[in-house]
Amino acid sequence: MTIGTTRDECVRRSNRGRQLLNVRIRSTTARRKRQEIAAKLSVIALIVALVCGFTWFGANKALDKFFYCNPAYNLRELNLELDDVITGEDLVARTGIEIGENIFGIDLSATEKSLRSIPMVADVYIERILPSTVKITLTSRTPVAWVSPATDPLTPYDPTNMDLVDTNGLLMKPLLITSSYHQLPVIYGVNPKEIGDPESLHNDDLKKALTLLSIARNSVDSLLVIRSLNITKGYCIDAITDQNAHIKFASDDFATQLEKLRRLLEHCRETGRELESVNLMARKNTPVKFVMNSVPSPTKRQESSEKTKSNPQKSKGKKN
Secondary structure, rough: HHHHHHHHHHHHHHHHHHHHHHHHHHHHHHHHHHHHHHHHHHHHHHHHHHHHHHHHHHHHHHHHHHHOOHHEEEEOOOEEEOOOOOHHHHHHHHHOOOOOOOOHHHOOHHHHHHHHHOOOOOEEEEEEEOEEEEEEEEEEEOOOEEEOOOOOOOOOOHHHHHHEEOOOOOOOOOOOHHHHHHOOOEEEOOOHHEEEOOHHHHOOHHHHHEEEEEHHHHHHHHOOOEEEEEEOOOEEEEEOOOOOOEEEEEEEOHHHHHHHHHHHHHHHHHOOOOOOEEOOHHHOOOOEEEOOOOOHHHHHHHHHHHHHHOHHHHHHHHHO
């Protein structure tokens, strides 16, 4: 039993040694294969990097030769459609675009960003037109009124101390004041610091004034031309027309008030009377005041003249 047991142990030890040797051989072979694969991948990556580098270098050289350094693509014409937002000289100074520089070297995105920062600009379109032209088109916002921090409508008109405002309540300082802007009404009593985010207009008084202007502007056959609005009181809006008539509006239901005013202005036109003031806040028995000694309308004067011409004999009889 002792000899058999010893022999079995020797066999087991021998088998265990072979297994360990086989594991070591397989591990060494696998490590060698991984190293070979890694070396091949490194060589391939190096080759790809070199190819990409040479390609990039060659492409840059080709772009420089045929585009960026080609005098045929130097800027010769700057086509501007500025919609009365800014002058061409100010645009060039603002964007840094110069005649003679390569049109492919102009950073169009930076130029567009610079122009969009102008409050009066609603949209920007920039286009390269080969071989030597850049076209810039600006679309202006549409202002509906001036806003002034002054509280007295008799304050002298000075656009340099006021801002323009559009229907959304966005305040804009114009770089170029056109003649059409002088025809816009002025909203007095607006503090620019109280406006807040123009996209969500927080100033209720200004919002109501803009609503009133919008309804009046879109009214059919309207005889009303508003010259100024005063929103300092809060509970009402005091308006002055181009005929110097003073109109007091309640701060709501503008459509009804404007319809009542339209009928009143129609009456003034038909009778030749001139409106001095009216308080539209009253629901009934609207207080109205007319200008005293107003000049008869041309229609009335023409009718009187025609009656005189049609009765010449009666006129002569009175003289005798």
